[in-house]
Amino acid sequence: MALKFNSAFIQDEEHRPKPHISEAGGIPVIDLSPLVALTRDDDDRIERSKEALAGLVAEVGAACKAWGFFQIVNHGVPPELLDRLLAVAREFFALPLEEKRRVRRGEENPLGYYDTEHTKNVRDWKEVFDFASKEPTKIPATADPGEEKVDLFWNQWPDYPPEFRKACEEYAKGMEKFAHQLLELISLSLGLPAKRLSGFFKENMSFLRLNHYPECPEPRLALGVGRHKDGGALTILAQDDVGGLDVKRKSDGEWVRVKPIPNSYIINVGDIVQVWSNDAYESVEHRVSVNSARDRFSVPFFFNPPHHTNVRPLKELTGEGRPARYEEYNWGQFFKARKNSNFKKLVVENVQISHFKKTLLAN
Numbered sequence: 428m429a430l431k432f433n434s435a436f437i438q439d440e441e442h443r444p445k446p447h448i449s450e451a452g453g454i455p456v457i458d459l460s461p462l463v464a465l466t467r468d469d470d471d472r473i474e475r476s477k478e479a480l481a482g483l484v485a486e487v488g489a490a491c492k493a494w495g496f497f498q499i500v501n502h503g504v505p506p507e508l509l510d511r512l513l514a515v516a517r518e519f520f521a522l523p524l525e526e527k528r529r530v531r532r533g534e535e536n537p538l539g540y541y542d543t544e545h546t547k548n549v550r551d552w553k554e555v556f557d558f559a560s561k562e563p564t565k566i567p568a569t570a571d572p573g574e575e576k577v578d579l580f581w582n583q584w585p586d587y588p589p590e591f592r593k594a595c596e597e598y599a600k601g602m603e604k605f606a607h608q609l610l611e612l613i614s615l616s617l618g619l620p621a622k623r624l625s626g627f628f629k630e631n632m633s634f635l636r637l638n639h640y641p642e643c644p645e646p647r648l649a650l651g652v653g654r655h656k657d658g659g660a661l662t663i664l665a666q667d668d669v670g671g672l673d674v675k676r677k678s679d680g681e682w683v684r685v686k687p688i689p690n691s692y693i694i695n696v697g698d699i700v701q702v703w704s705n706d707a708y709e710s711v712e713h714r715v716s717v718n719s720a721r722d723r724f725s726v727p728f729f730f731n732p733p734h735h736t737n738v739r740p741l742k743e744l745t746g747e748g749r750p751a752r753y754e755e756y757n758w759g760q761f762f763k764a765r766k767n768s769n770f771k772k773l774v775v776e777n778v779q780i781s782h783f784k785k786t787l788l789a790n
């Protein structure tokens with residue numbers, strides 16, 4: 428096994444997973460068939476069919492509000508895309524460490540293989556392979572305000588397994604298409620035109636991550652990923668049948684396990700949607716519990732706008748009696764600052780959208 432347990436993985440007591448985490452009363456499951464059934468495959472079909480989709484849109488809105496998370500069944504994404512991806516991921520992670528490290532992610536290139544990520548300064552019990560869905564991906568050179576220099580990065584592909592790159596690229600294409608549909612539903616659910624948010628994604632800096640969580644000898648002390656919120660706009664997650672994703676339920680703050688459903692996707696809104704929606708929707712904390720019996724694979728697609736996007740509450744959702752709750756911030760700089768803190772243990776807290784929250788005076 429590649430990872431060796433040591434004190435770097437130990438969570439503070441308050442953040443360790445309880446021995447039993449309930450799957451009951453979990454995140455809503457939404458059936459996407461009404462959208463998949465739309466016969467016309469043109470670009471405006473969601474806006475044009477919004478009456479027929481009203482029930483679905485209401486379900487999406489209610490899930491975003493109450494949970495920030497939902498699970499999608501009958502999604503219309505060809506299942507072979509994920510099957511092929513998980514097959515090559517399994518082969519890749521089974522390679523000797525020296526082989527995987529040939530495509531290592533480092534400070535000079537944030538794309539590739541990595542096994543020492545930290546979340547909130549504690550090491551995660553996982554190994555990952557990151558790739559961008561569009562190349563080159565552009566990231567500001569530093570997190571300094573006003574930074575104009577942009578670095579360009581290319582994916583690093585391993586030689587083995589030979590089908591690895593193709594499986595990754597085809598899966599990424601499928602996810603981009605799916606993400607645009609979900610974004611349209613979310614736009615409608617906020618009372619906006621279906622394409623209102625699409626304009627932010629003409630270019631994008633979306634990433635995919637292959638996560639491998641090996642069997643862990645100390646599953647009560649460590650986490651596969653420590654508690655965190657996703658910083659981007661939307662995350663579309665595929666997981667295998669092992670289970671381990673825990674979501675913090677908004678109603679009572681309890682951690683609940685997301686029950687694996689075959690051929691489904693888990694969607695969560697990230698910090699950017701929280702800010703655009705002016706807190707109508709919340710980016711919710713989640714984490715990954717590990718176990719000593721079976722290793723687990725998952726694949727998040729992080730749907731992100733391009734680095735130059737300045738994020739602020741949408742004007743349609745603010746105004747008289749609804750003041751904007753956030754100052755504008757630059758997404759690329761936010762991303763860069765986050766990335767710095769994942770590489771090493773830092774003494775300061777990493778950047779959060781709450782740092783841009785305005786102090787609103789009650790009147």
Ligand SMILES: O=C(O)CCC(=O)C(=O)O
Pocket residue numbers: 636638652657664666671672713714715725726727
């Ligand atoms: O593996 C999972 O279920 C979730 C991973 C996750 O939250 C992340 O990579 O941001």
Ligand SMILES: [Fe+2]
Pocket residue numbers: 655656657713
């Ligand atoms: Fe996450």
